[in-house]
Amino acid sequence: MIKFFDIYKQDKIILRKNLRDFENTIKKSNFINGDPVNNFEKKFSKYCGTKYAVGCNSGTDALFLALKSLNLKENSEVILPAQTYCSTLFAVLRANLKPVLIDIQSNNPTICTKDLKRKINKKTSAVVVVHLYGQVCNIKEIKKIITKKNIYLIEDAAQAHGARDNSYNNFGKRAGSLGDIGCFSFYPGKNLGAYGDAGAITTNSKRLYTKIKKLRNLGGIKKYEHDFVGYNSRLDTIQASILLNKLVYLDKNNQKRKIIAKIYNDNIINPEIIKLKYTRGCVYHQYVVLSKKEKKIIKLFNKNKIQFGKHYPDPIHKLKGTKKLFKNKFFKNAESFSKYGISLPIDPNSKKKDIIKICKLLNSI
Numbered sequence: 001m002i003k004f005f006d007i008y009k010q011d012k013i014i015l016r017k018n019l020r021d022f023e024n025t026i027k028k029s030n031f032i033n034g035d036p037v038n039n040f041e042k043k044f045s046k047y048c049g050t051k052y053a054v055g056c057n058s059g060t061d062a063l064f065l066a067l068k069s070l071n072l073k074e075n076s077e078v079i080l081p082a083q084t085y086c087s088t089l090f091a092v093l094r095a096n097l098k099p100v101l102i103d104i105q106s107n108n109p110t111i112c113t114k115d116l117k118r119k120i121n122k123k124t125s126a127v128v129v130v131h132l133y134g135q136v137c138n139i140k141e142i143k144k145i146i147t148k149k150n151i152y153l154i155e156d157a158a159q160a161h162g163a164r165d166n167s168y169n170n171f172g173k174r175a176g177s178l179g180d181i182g183c184f185s186f187y188p189g190k191n192l193g194a195y196g197d198a199g200a201i202t203t204n205s206k207r208l209y210t211k212i213k214k215l216r217n218l219g220g221i222k223k224y225e226h227d228f229v230g231y232n233s234r235l236d237t238i239q240a241s242i243l244l245n246k247l248v249y250l251d252k253n254n255q256k257r258k259i260i261a262k263i264y265n266d267n268i269i270n271p272e273i274i275k276l277k278y279t280r281g282c283v284y285h286q287y288v289v290l291s292k293k294e295k296k297i298i299k300l301f302n303k304n305k306i307q308f309g310k311h312y313p314d315p316i317h318k319l320k321g322t323k324k325l326f327k328n329k330f331f332k333n334a335e336s337f338s339k340y341g342i343s344l345p346i347d348p349n350s351k352k353k354d355i356i357k358i359c360k361l362l363n364s365i
């Protein structure tokens with residue numbers, strides 16, 4: 001069996017430390033707002049290159065709290081890509097805002113800036129860009145389009161811990177520090193994953209930081225302080241201590257992902273398989289290829305016990321529960337990614353021979 005991603009193997013090196021920290025939390029019984037939460041927020045903001053970070057209970061909530069903190073008028077328009085995880089859309093809807101979809105690029109999983117230019121209007125209040133698969137969007141171009149228009153830029157960096165923006169230079173700033181607010185998920189399978197649900201929000205704005213800190217803690221920073229209606233969306237002490245231990249290894253694991261991606265890039269040579277264009281700063285949360293022979297590939301993978309993924313089987317405008325909002329909408333590239341995309345195993349500790357085997361199988365199609 002070639003596994004898609006082996007969390008146990010990746011984290012074995014810190015297993016004892018995690019268990020010790022778990023025991024410590026139980027001993028201290030500081031399950032909520034314990035020291036590790038504050039420590040993690042400090043270290044994570046430093047890592048991302050922002051002044052502030054606020055832990056919360058998921059990437060979905062990070063997006064929702066980010067949008068809520070902006071105090072936007074009900075039904076103001078928020079632009080987001082038609083290919084992303086459902087949470088990006090659901091956060092917009094839950095904040096009573098109006099989603100406006102735009103397409104992604106044909107050979108890169110991030111938003112098409114030409115479509116962004118077309119869809120921006122006076123009602124646009126925010127753009128949520130998604131650094132899908134660990135590939136940072138073309139921030140330079142996006143900022144050029146929205147500048148002086150009073151439009152907030154929110155990064156959905158749920159798949160991009162440590163990814164860098166290459167639109168200005170080759171060694172750019174990290175995801176989460178590129179817009180007004182960055183939103184992260186620490187879902188277990190992410191490049192930086194907790195052992196349950198967890199998320200974080202990054203920002204350089206003290207005003208937004210304070211608002212988000214209150215929003216995630218029932219409207220106040222201190223106990224029994226409720227300045228407005230807030231939510232219970234805190235990051236647990238136990239998850240924070242695990243994230244602190246794992247943050248130390250994030251760059252190393254991202255580097256291993258890049259090495260695996262390079263093996264795929266160099267060895268998949270088949271006109272039936274389209275490799276995507278990723279930049280140097282990509283952290284390969286997923287390594288996705290497109291192929292019209294995708295059914296044949298799936299059969300071959302199943303026969304050879306190779307795990308794979310689909311990210312995502314339906315574009316945003318075709319999700320069962322919300323498709324009525326996007327009647328008659330068509331996004332060519334998002335649909336093509338859904339239909340023809342296959343996510344190849346991207347376990348940082350994969351054996352080179354296994355990756356080469358996958359390449360050979362793909363070349364045989």
Ligand SMILES: Cc1ncc(COP(=O)(O)O)c(C=O)c1O
Pocket residue numbers: 058059060061084085087088130132156158159184185186187197198199
């Ligand atoms: C692009 C994107 N946005 C948002 C989320 C939501 O994060 P969570 O699962 O932590 O709520 C995810 C996680 O799967 C994601 O991949």
